[in-house]
Amino acid sequence: MANYSSSLPTTLQAYTVAHPAAKIHIIHHQYPPIPTSLYQHCTNHLLKPALDVSRVIKDAYEIELIKVANQISTHAHLKIMALVDTFTTEREIEAEFISETIKRGGKLAYDTIACSGRNCSILHYVRNDQPLRNKQLILLDAGAEYNLYASDVTRTFPISGTFSKEAKEIYTIVYKMQKTVFSMLKPGVKWRDCHFAAVDVAIEGLKEIGLLVGKKEDILASQVLGKVFFPHGLGHHVGLETHDVLYYDLISASSGGSGDNVDGGMNTTKVRRRKAGGVITIDEFDAFTKGEIYNHLKPGMTLTVEPGIYFNQPLYEDYLETFPSNKTFVNETVLSKYWDVGGVRIEDVVLITEGGYENLTPAPKEIVDIERITSCRARSVV
DSSP states (O other): OOOOGGGHHHHHHHHHHHOTTOOEEOSBTBBTBOOGGGGGGEEOSSHHHHHHHHHHBOOHHHHHHHHHHHHHHHHHHHHHHHTGGGOOBHHHHHHHHHHHHHHTTOEESSOOEEEEGGGGGOTTOOOOOOBOTTOOEEEEEOOEEETTEEOOOEEEEESSSSOOHHHHHHHHHHHHHHHHHHTTOSTTOBHHHHHHHHHHHHHHHHHHTTSBOSOHHHHHHHTHIIIIISOSOSOOBOSSSSSOOOSSOTTOSSSOOOOOOTTSOOOOSOEEEEETTEEEEESOHHHHHTTSSTTBOOTTBEEEEOOEEEOOHHHHHHHHHHOGGGGGGBOHHHHTTTGGGOEEEOBEEEEEOSSSEEEOOOOOOOHHHHHHHHSGGGGGGO
16 A cells, blocks of 8 residues: 555554554654654664665675766766866866766766865865965865765875875875775775774884884874874775765774664664675674674675875864873974875775775876876876
């Protein structure tokens, strides 16, 4: 039987009168609107997490759509790299990415981040309106969506066509962070271990250039990296949303997830989701809600690997206000050379396979390739 959505409140009211012990499983109270009189019957503890579980592992059809989205994104990133010397403002870069994405049958998966110079240190910069003149780098975080499935791609490249000494040093560290994580990717690996491996590379790299000072374990304990220079997670799931599966932090760097329960914590013994090729079973649902299951990589996961290093002066000053004694871990004379670098991030979407991983983002990222493309000699690539 089919009814109009407008009749849902009265239908649910009649159902709960006939079945007073029944639970109404909802995603949240606002979608669709649930009368307050029915709140006592509602729970969002099970439905949203169950949907999240079903979205974590992608089937072959979903993977193909994500691949196409990444191919579209790659073409757009390449076009912008090749034309970089023709742009005068950040907004022109954003416009070119949108145009190229639409030409190839895609849509924007999220608001484009097209930042230059010191703006590259702002994680979710969306003004995209500043001039490029006298800036070192462009950080372009922009991804296409194809048939509802998203990509999420970031490339950082020089406006002049050649990385400065300081920019090349930071880019090299970030690229090493990503390659180190790639070498670890396979089923069963804990995502938090990948994150901490990237952190280790960042600390060692910043020590080598003289920016960080002290023992690695002391620098790690100071939180200067996580609060200033690498202030975000290593990655996230990608799928129907760019930041997919949001209810629980399934691949957090910590051991647990989080979520608000309408009913105060109903438990169940099993959750099943049938996919092509098998059944995903969680025998203890509490383990899922604590993030103890999907912190481990599994075949069919699609996620980003997006290390970065940033030089955000206000963020650094705020950190020192809170932890003034930790100033000893930073050589500020060396740090002053990197403010104009702004920041470097490299982001790819990867698929976890039975034997390891597949990188779904073919956009170039070797320094030699980027400098070749961003020079006017490379117009033929587009």
